[in-house]
Amino acid sequence: MSELTGGLEAALVKASSPSWAQRVRAGRDLASFADVSEAVEALVGLLLDAEDTAVTRQTAEALARVGTVPAIRLIALAVAEADDNQADWLQIGVHDALMGPGGVPDIAVVCGKLVWDPEEAVRRGAADISAWADGPRC
Template sequence: MTSGLAAALREATSRSWARRARAGHDLAPFADVPEAAEALVRLLLDVEDTMVTRRTAKALSRVGTPTAVRLIALAVAESDSNQADWLRTGVQDALVGPDGVPDMATACGQLAQDQDEAVRRGAAEILVWTRGTSG
């Protein structure tokens, strides 16, 4: 495990919302690593601070791979309405940012075939969020 990944995993459990939000950003490129994926879903569903949810969703959206978007979809399926609002805001932050992001519609389309019904449901919701935004 790289030192950056290990450090971000430690930060993901910090009492500080700012450290947890930074961990979400730093872990996003490691969405395909099981330990990181588990921590990322926890951060997406952070019950203590909505900024952690928002920044983690934005970071995963910027990665834009089906694996990264799958984590957002899982969180969407488990979220309450307030968390879902902040997940949506994070996704939309990434989509309207100046740097552009990979095609979320393509990732959501791939996830529409996922074996997990919750992922399919979450991906369908994310796809709705992406309509009408431009990078």
């Protein structure tokens, strides 16, 4: 098993842990695998974590820092499915990435690419994320 595959497998195990701290770590570790089909379901589950908002926030931040179309697409899917509380924490996670050290790729540009996504939920979520990225900066 390669180191890459081992890292993915270990993170997938952590994603279903009863420990919120392990799920936070899984969200961070899996973010770089946003384009790997085996990680997609786990990442969306972490973004919509029903038990701890820290998992939602940290996973959204990690994916926003990756900033690729697959990573932002997963946040957009979660935004479309999220309840109001989850959506608030998704927004805070994206904001944390935008305001954090080192900067992130231009999320609004990535969201502009997602307006052509075949899934309506992704297009709707991407519009919300784009508004967050263009909104007032603290």
